Amino acid sequence: MDELIRLDALGAGGPYHSRSRLTITELTGTPVAELSLVPRLFVQRTMAALREARTLPAHERATALARSGRLFATGVVDGIPAEEYQHIVSRVSGMPITVVRSATAGIGRRAGEAYRTTRYARPQGAVDDWRDPLTRNGQAVWTRRGDVFAVHAAGNHPGVHTLWLEALALGYRVAVRPSRREPFTPHRLITALRESGFGDDQVVLLPTDYAVADDVIRDADLAMVYGGEEVVNKYGNDVRVLPQGPGRSKILLTGHDWESHLGTLVDSVSAFGGTACVNTTAVFVEGDPAPVAEAVAERLSAIPSLPPEDDGAVLPVQPVADAHAIEKYLLDHVNGATPVLGGDGVVDDLGDGSAVLRPAVFRVDRPDAPQTGIELSFPCVWFAPWSRADGVEPLRNTLVLTAITDDDGLVDHLVEDPSIRNVYLGDTPTYLMPPWVPHDSYLGEFLMRTKGVIRT
Incomplete structure (x- = not known):
């Protein structure tokens, strides 16, 4: 690629090419794009413009979302065809190309469904508009808790950008601060939304440095923030912010028939390259976990090491230095666990400056390890x-617990526990995410409230 892709900020007045720019490189260190970083004053003015903007009528929002989904998934956006976008994301993020293709199609579908899927969160006794005939005798009206919604996005998977589309569907104006790791997806999606009927003052892209990032949150009514444990600790007590932290998804196996569930175990660990919050990171086995761990390790060890743009790629790829840093963190935290796979390391150097992160399987000796x-x-x-x-x-x-058990009493306890956000029963992978099933509750539960209206 001879010329760098120009990823401008997308402000309320249109694209903005700033003086401060961040070079985005692919896995080998080759520059592929320049991302404009906006200063604090630009953020403040943009957020003020969102607050003053008029919300589009519901039918216009639904139509524009559906149109943008088709454009994002299959069209040419800002001069880049869908296939080229997918290749770039794969080479920059190290995510297998098949995962990127699936995510592209998924974002397109979810955009088309966004307005309809918000209905799942609406209380059954509520209506959308105070003009509804039911309000004549008194009724709950479903209303927004604010007007401006901010997102600090993650770069681990393009699919994180499906959720905030529901905020647009509900009438919020939305500001997205993209991940520096993978800003291509939100830039393409917001451009597609603007080309499909949303005004520049309805949805914006605000790349910033870390010093300005909190201004995006501060100037919004509500916000959603992705990150690790430090993000949960920072924002966990702020009622205006919905933290999206680690998933720590798990599988519980009771009984002795684990062989028939082996495919689900392996897929739950390795789907999406193992990068998502819904990937299984711990398996609890009633009885001896050793044979189950060995069988899963045997399947995972057969996955080939391939560049991410290869159609056969399953595993994630990182720059060699980053891959070794992840490996070091893993090996530093083994602390007496028994290695089944990956105990000698997980980095497989591809020889071009990038490396595959190969699977790791360990056994611990107690459930509270x-x-x-x-x-x-x-x-x-x-x-x-x-x-x-x-x-x-x-x-x-x-986040997700798959319980393979016939103990209904145990299931009662799992469903009742507030810290277990989703319970899947039987041979169901932890990564299953149909749009009608809440991810971490429905986003609409956070964005909306009911308001009593009585009119005569």
């Missing part, structure tokens, strides 16, 4: 023993 809470950006899973006497405690603080 701290390693079961470790979540890394590649297929890495910890196997632990579990018994009925251990109860729910080791399974807590989980």
